[in-house]
Amino acid sequence: MELGYQIPVTALLLIGCMLAFTVVTTFMFRSQKTSADYYLAGRKVNSFINASAISSDYLSAASFLGVAGVAFLFGFDGIIYALGFFVGYIALLLFLASPLRKFGRYTVPDFVSERFHSKPARVLGVIGVLFISLFYMAPQMLGAGKVMGLLLNLEYGTSIIIIACIITFYVTVGGMKATTVNQLVQFWILFGAMFLLAFIPFMLKGYTYADVVKFLHEFKGPAPITGKEFDGAAYTSPAYWLTSLKDTLSLLLALMFGTAGLPHILVRFYTAPDGKAARKTVIYVLFLIGMFYIMSPYVGHVIRYIFLNGEAMGVSPHLMQWLADNGKNLAVPVAGSHFGGQVLLGIVVAGAFAAILSTVAGLIIACAGAIGHDLVVNVFNPDMPERSRVMVARVASVGVGLLGIPLGFWAESMQIAILVGLAFAIAASTFFPVLVMGVWWPKMTKNGACAGLVTGIVGSFFMILGKSMLPHFLQYNNPGGFVMILTFIAIYVASKMEYAAKGEAALPPDTMEVMALLHGPEKA
Amino acid sequence: MDQIERIRKRQLQFALGVGVPYFAFVIGIFLLVYLAGAWAAGVSILGFPLHYWLVAIAIYPITWGLFIWYVGKANRIEDEIAETVEGE
Numbered sequence: 180m181e182l183g184y185q186i187p188v189t190a191l192l193l194i195g196c197m198l199a200f201t202v203v204t205t206f207m208f209r210s211q212k213t214s215a216d217y218y219l220a221g222r223k224v225n226s227f228i229n230a231s232a233i234s235s236d237y238l239s240a241a242s243f244l245g246v247a248g249v250a251f252l253f254g255f256d257g258i259i260y261a262l263g264f265f266v267g268y269i270a271l272l273l274f275l276a277s278p279l280r281k282f283g284r285y286t287v288p289d290f291v292s293e294r295f296h297s298k299p300a301r302v303l304g305v306i307g308v309l310f311i312s313l314f315y316m317a318p319q320m321l322g323a324g325k326v327m328g329l330l331l332n333l334e335y336g337t338s339i340i341i342i343a344c345i346i347t348f349y350v351t352v353g354g355m356k357a358t359t360v361n362q363l364v365q366f367w368i369l370f371g372a373m374f375l376l377a378f379i380p381f382m383l384k385g386y387t388y389a390d391v392v393k394f395l396h397e398f399k400g401p402a403p404i405t406g407k408e409f410d411g412a413a414y415t416s417p418a419y420w421l422t423s424l425k426d427t428l429s430l431l432l433a434l435m436f437g438t439a440g441l442p443h444i445l446v447r448f449y450t451a452p453d454g455k456a457a458r459k460t461v462i463y464v465l466f467l468i469g470m471f472y473i474m475s476p477y478v479g480h481v482i483r484y485i486f487l488n489g490e491a492m493g494v495s496p497h498l499m500q501w502l503a504d505n506g507k508n509l510a511v512p513v514a515g516s517h518f519g520g521q522v523l524l525g526i527v528v529a530g531a532f533a534a535i536l537s538t539v540a541g542l543i544i545a546c547a548g549a550i551g552h553d554l555v556v557n558v559f560n561p562d563m564p565e566r567s568r569v570m571v572a573r574v575a576s577v578g579v580g581l582l583g584i585p586l587g588f589w590a591e592s593m594q595i596a597i598l599v600g601l602a603f604a605i606a607a608s609t610f611f612p613v614l615v616m617g618v619w620w621p622k623m624t625k626n627g628a629c630a631g632l633v634t635g636i637v638g639s640f641f642m643i644l645g646k647s648m649l650p651h652f653l654q655y656n657n658p659g660g661f662v663m664i665l666t667f668i669a670i671y672v673a674s675k676m677e678y679a680a681k682g683e684a685a686l687p688p689d690t691m692e693v694m695a696l697l698h699g700p701e702k703a
Numbered sequence: 704m705d706q707i708e709r710i711r712k713r714q715l716q717f718a719l720g721v722g723v724p725y726f727a728f729v730i731g732i733f734l735l736v737y738l739a740g741a742w743a744a745g746v747s748i749l750g751f752p753l754h755y756w757l758v759a760i761a762i763y764p765i766t767w768g769l770f771i772w773y774v775g776k777a778n779r780i781e782d783e784i785a786e787t788v789e790g791e
Contacts, residue, residue, distance in 0.1 A: 255754065255755065255758075258755075258758050258759050259733075259758070261759070262729075262733075262758055262759075262762060265762070265763070265766070266726075266729055266762070266766070269722070269725060269726075269766065269770065270722070270726075272770060272773070272774070273718045273721065273722040273773075274718055274722070277777070277781075388751065388755070388759075389749065389750040389751040390750075392751065392752065392755060393750065396744075396752075412744075415744070415752070415755075416740050416741070416744045416754075417736050417737045417740040417743075417744075417754060418737060418740060421737075424737060424738075427733075427737065428730075428733075431730070431733055435726065435729065454781070455778050455781065458774045458777060458778065459774060461770075461774070462770060462771060462774050465766065465767060465770060466767060469763040469766065469767060470763075472763070473759065473760065473763055476759055477759075619711070619715055621708075621711075691707055694707050694708075694711055695707045697711075698707065698710050698711045698714055699707060699710060699784070699788065700781065700784050700785035700788050701785075
């Protein structure tokens with residue numbers, strides 16, 4: 180079976196999903212009266228719905244296409260992404276979910292600015308939100324472009340332009356409330372797609388995880404199509420791809436602590452009714468994403484098994500060629516096509532789109548909040564009327580959504596999960612230290628916050644984009660863990676220096692009131 | 704203000720008391736697997752290599768169990784704090 184053109188069922192399913200999202204969005208549009216409705220869905224989202232929406236926000240193209248893809252490519256080493264993405268929620272649960280909800284502002288820059296009474300900190304927060312979110316958006320556009328190209332045989336560039344326009348439309352019109360409803364639907368589509376991809380080989384074909392790993396471990400010889408030597412024992416062992424311990428530790432730390440610094444995830448906790456609901460939400464999220472991350476590396480391994488057994492299993496040469504050429508990002512749709520023909524391919528493609536749409540929607544809302552609420556309203560025009568604020572949010576959403584197009588072009592040749600890992604690196608090294616210290620350390624000062632944000636942003640910028648200019652010992656494939664430690668040090672040292680110079684005057688005058696708000700009981 | 708400090712420290716101690724061992728456990732699993740990879744790959748439980756058990760399977764139910772307990776306890780601490788504050 181061919182993957183392009185000849186798949187009307189797939190196209191119909193996908194278009195059906197898109198239409199359903201749009202109808203929901205248009206319906207919800209009628210209830211966007213205030214900026215709190217637009218950004219935070221009126222702060223009344225039930226824990227389970229919020230958990231499904233957060234999981235959908237979080238399970239992006241990196242998780243849906245990337246984790247299975249990286250497991251397909253690198254075997255056991257690819258599983259570190261699933262583990263890291265999952266464990267990332269724990270730092271959020273332990274240190275931030277409840278206090279941030281109790282603090283009750285719209286965005287991360289809001290927190291930084293109001294905790295330290297500092298406009299520079301707010302502006303740095305906005306830069307951080309944009310840097311992280313745009314880095315995160317690039318691989319989503321990559322996934323969208325590749326899947327759309329696969330589905331409709333469109334050029335990559337045409338695909339990302341269409342996708343950017345669709346997402347921009349429905350986020351701009353619907354805001355957070357519609358996005359939440361859409362994400363709830365999208366989560367169950369993408370989860371269902373991954374479930375079927377794991378269920379069919381496991382239950383119907385009898386490919387147990389143990390048997391698949393055993394087969395791969397014992398395989399040694401040339402891989403089909405490429406003819407490259409494949410060493411199964413190395414593939415199923417640690418350090419097949421992650422050969423440097425320093426690099427791998429830094430990657431693990433970035434994944435473990437990056438989640439707690441992702442603006443589009445953090446903003447979601449402001450939509451919970453209270454701090455307890457925020458904690459309960461994280462538990463639901465842990466269940467949902469945990470089940471997903473058990474399945475996706477298994478699917479990646481099964482796809483490798485199919486690829487190596489292709490001839491004996493009667494896999495079409497076209498699919499084999501697709502796996503050889505595009506397996507790093509498109510192994511999951513190919514598995515859908517192999518196990519369930521057009522119907523499962525349709526469901527998988529719809530799942531991939533659901534993952535991409537929901538995540539990009541969350542990123543656009545977070546960026547629009549940073550630009551519209553933090554920059555335009557709070558820095559330039561605090562007296563702006565409520566109606567104009569919603570309009571500013573919508574204009575910011577359009578601008579950010581359309582930025583997805585150049586980002587998609589930039590990311591075209593990369594691997595989705597690896598690129599998202601870099602967004603986690605920036606989040607782990609910028610917001611995570613600043614938020615954790617800001618929430619728990621009363622002696623943190625304004626200079627400490629600014630020093631932390633500057634270290635995180637500048638450090639990760641140079642270590643990711645200027646890697647080749649750095650000395651060898653500072654070159655990391657993922658510098659998240661390394662820069663995160665530097666940021667903690669910068670916050671501590673700058674705060675201590677300011678405190679030594681100014682004494683108690685270095686601390687914001689309402690520090691203890693803020694601590695009471697963050698950690699004390701919530702008012703009914 | 705002393706009361707707020709006591710509350711903050713109690714919550715922080717609880718979060719660190721659970722978080723530090725948990726993160727040490729995750730990093731410990733990772734170091735075990737990477738530094739003793741050949742050994743871990745050689746140990747098999749129900750036909751599944753130990754390193755896969757640890758990283759791809761076992762971490763999930765362990766985390767679920769631990770953090771369901773954590774959330775229950777954290778919410779109880781919060782209720783106690785609310786009662787104490789109301790009583791004073």
